[in-house]
Amino acid sequence: MPKYKSIPIISLLMTLTGLAVFAVEQKMMSIQVKNGDVRSSPSFLGKIVDQLKYGDQVAVQTVKGSWYFIDRPEGSTDGWMHSSALSAKKIVLNPGASDVEQAASSDEITLAGKGFNQQVENDFKSKNPQVDFTWVNNMEKMTVSQNQIQAFIKEGQLSPKGGE
Amino acid sequence: MDRSSRRQFLSLACKWGLLSLGAAPVLSSLMSGCKTLDELAKSGPSFQVGDVVVDTKAIAKETQVVAKSFEDITPEQEYYIGRTVGAMILQKYPPYNNPAADGYVNVMGQMLAQASDCPETYGGYHFLIQDSDEINAFAAPGGFIFLTRGMLRCCPQEDAVAAVLAHEIGHVQYKHGLRAIKQSRVTSALTSLAIKGTKKYGHEDLAKLTEAFEGSISDITKTLIVNGYSRSFENQADLAAITILQRTGYNPNGLVMMLDQMKIQLKPGRQDFAATHPSPDSRLAEIQKYVAKYPDVKSPQARQERFKASLGRI
Numbered sequence: 001m002p003k004y005k006s007i008p009i010i011s012l013l014m015t016l017t018g019l020a021v022f023a024v025e026q027k028m029m030s031i032q033v034k035n036g037d038v039r040s041s042p043s044f045l046g047k048i049v050d051q052l053k054y055g056d057q058v059a060v061q062t063v064k065g066s067w068y069f070i071d072r073p074e075g076s077t078d079g080w081m082h083s084s085a086l087s088a089k090k091i092v093l094n095p096g097a098s099d100v101e102q103a104a105s106s107d108e109i110t111l112a113g114k115g116f117n118q119q120v121e122n123d124f125k126s127k128n129p130q131v132d133f134t135w136v137n138n139m140e141k142m143t144v145s146q147n148q149i150q151a152f153i154k155e156g157q158l159s160p161k162g163g164e
Numbered sequence: 165m166d167r168s169s170r171r172q173f174l175s176l177a178c179k180w181g182l183l184s185l186g187a188a189p190v191l192s193s194l195m196s197g198c199k200t201l202d203e204l205a206k207s208g209p210s211f212q213v214g215d216v217v218v219d220t221k222a223i224a225k226e227t228q229v230v231a232k233s234f235e236d237i238t239p240e241q242e243y244y245i246g247r248t249v250g251a252m253i254l255q256k257y258p259p260y261n262n263p264a265a266d267g268y269v270n271v272m273g274q275m276l277a278q279a280s281d282c283p284e285t286y287g288g289y290h291f292l293i294q295d296s297d298e299i300n301a302f303a304a305p306g307g308f309i310f311l312t313r314g315m316l317r318c319c320p321q322e323d324a325v326a327a328v329l330a331h332e333i334g335h336v337q338y339k340h341g342l343r344a345i346k347q348s349r350v351t352s353a354l355t356s357l358a359i360k361g362t363k364k365y366g367h368e369d370l371a372k373l374t375e376a377f378e379g380s381i382s383d384i385t386k387t388l389i390v391n392g393y394s395r396s397f398e399n400q401a402d403l404a405a406i407t408i409l410q411r412t413g414y415n416p417n418g419l420v421m422m423l424d425q426m427k428i429q430l431k432p433g434r435q436d437f438a439a440t441h442p443s444p445d446s447r448l449a450e451i452q453k454y455v456a457k458y459p460d461v462k463s464p465q466a467r468q469e470r471f472k473a474s475l476g477r478i
Binding site for chain 2: 032033034036044054066082084085087110112113115116117118119120121123124127128130131132133135136138139140142143144148149152153155156157158159160161
């Protein structure tokens with residue numbers, strides 16, 4: 001009989017384990033940055049294998065420090081993203097009236113393009129024509145590649161210990 | 165299954181069960197992206213700067229009052245706030261417009277930002293040198309970072325420049341700019357989220373929203389240029405800088421080197437760092453215990469040469 005006593009315990013553990021793993025695997029997140037780089041390894045040194053757009057949904061499969069291994073349900077390449085590029089909230093692009101209603105009663109969704117947005121910036125500009133955005137736009141065009149960063153580290157004899 | 169293998173199976177099942185169950189809360193605690201100090205304080209009484217443990221409860225006290233409100237501002241909205249705050253800062257201090265020098269601080273800044281706790285923002289980090297003798301540096305929300313030629317003249321070596329940039333990245337990481345916005349404006353902006361309509365705001369709604377936007381920009385700009393952040397926010401940014409410097413392989417004493425120089429060059433009474441920041445001496449006293457174990461800054465020759473080539477005539 002002792003042989004059979006352990007079966008319910010095993011079943012319970014397997015159920016709990018299975019549920020927990022399932023919950024982690026099914027955690028959906030949204031890209032909360034304009035361009036979200038997906039990398040081959042959990043580090044900014046990892047090769048960029050894909051780029052996702054604001055509001056894209058991903059499933060988190062594994063967590064390693066601040067890096068998440070993500071899977072795109074609609075195909076595309078799997079890989080690692082830094083947690084700061086991801087939001088636990090669902091980001092609704094072009095929200096309709098029902099999304100607005102839902103957002104008012106839930107903190108699980110975010111409405112893209114609502115609140116302070118391009119339209120508000122344009123209105124601000126028309127009321128404050130003396131404020132010049134030329135150099136802010138220029139700043140945004142100053143981009144740095146990962147290769148430039150690597151060369152900078154090497155030339156400066158820096159030895160990064162890595163972030164989290 | 166014999167008794168020993170059954171025991172082995174049960175033991176493994178227990179371990180995996182506990183591990184998997186434990187993963188869920190850990191995962192959810194990490195889901196919000198960049199951690200604010202409040203979140204760090206909630207997750208535990210302390211966090212680490214380099215090898216030193218910092219008590220977060222004490223420094224988080226004053227931030228908790230507005231935490232609920234500003235945290236509801238999305239990274240997308242933070243980006244638009246940051247763009248306009250940046251344009252306002254550029255009204256006071258125009259750009260230096262030196263592509264080589266700007267390129268140098270941008271590569272360095274990106275590398276430092278990647279080692280911060282908030283490496284990704286909606287529009288990314290961008291750095292610009294401003295043509296002013298005044299000693300100043302600003303971080304607009306979302307990662308628009310500015311520093312004057314006067315500030316760069318307080319930096320005898322690259323490690324000191326890295327300290328200035330890392331300090332400003334610290335302000336972005338902790339969303340200090342957004343915390344300067346008055347509660348009433350945040351409420352007004354967040355109320356607008358409930359306005360129905362698909363794409364564009366109507367005239368009246370837009371007018372209200374722009375008013376809240378203008379007020380928010382004014383709150384942040386006034387804090388950055390006139391009043392300065394609280395002493396505790398500056399301390400948070402200094403500690404973030406030490407962590408970033410340590411992670412990237414710079415000497416955290418770069419911050420000490422910069423503050424020592426600033427002490428010599430600051431002129432009391434001017435509307436620059438002297439008016440908006442705690443004195444270099446008090447900042448030095450606050451960071452002493454975190455940097456004491458590091459040697460004096462001595463950049464390798466190649467690092468010093470590129471620093472001189474890029475900023476030698478600043």
